[in-house]
Amino acid sequence: MPAADHDLQSRSDEIGRMARRRSLRVAAAESLTSGAIASAIGRGEEASEWFAGGVVAYAESVKRDVLGVTATSVLTAQCARELATGVANLLDAEVAVAVTGVGGPEPEEGLPPGTVYAAVCVGDEVTEATWRFEGDPSAVVDRTVLAALGLVHRALAT
DSSP states (O other): OOHHHHHHHHHHHHHHHHHHHTTOOEEEEESTTTTHHHHHHHTSTTGGGTEEEEEEOOSHHHHHHTTOOOOSOSSSHHHHHHHHHHHHHHHTOSEEEEEEEOOSSSOBTTBOTTEEEEEEEETTEEEEEEEEOOSOHHHHHHHHHHHHHHHHHHHHHO
16 A cells, blocks of 8 residues: 555544544535545545545535635635535534645646645634645645645544
8 A cells, every 4th residue: 555545544544533432523525636535534444433425516606505605716715614614514514624726737816736725623613724735736636635634633633
């Protein structure tokens, strides 16, 4: 198993253990990663007990109409926060992670490729992160998935 896959698996398993221990359901809302975070989370031990599911909100209309995003731009920290809270409400989850950003290879809205906005909510508390990853779009997605799982892990560890 490649190191990145091992890291994802161990992180997903640990998220699952923490969520089960606290009786929490986890959800994901994804734009940039097109379901890769949900796929990684779903690999976690006994995921059917704690993983509510995910929404791939690639189209702006899905972000707005399904998850309630009101941010002027969907490439902002505000959008990531609203994606996280929107999917938590939609899927009745106590924990939700969301990502949006510019995978590349070209800039969007003046943001360089690899710009990622993420948020995780645990109950009413929302934590956000902004990252800048180098590499082609595939590498940006891979790094985003691992970073997003780290964000969930840290939020559950507190």
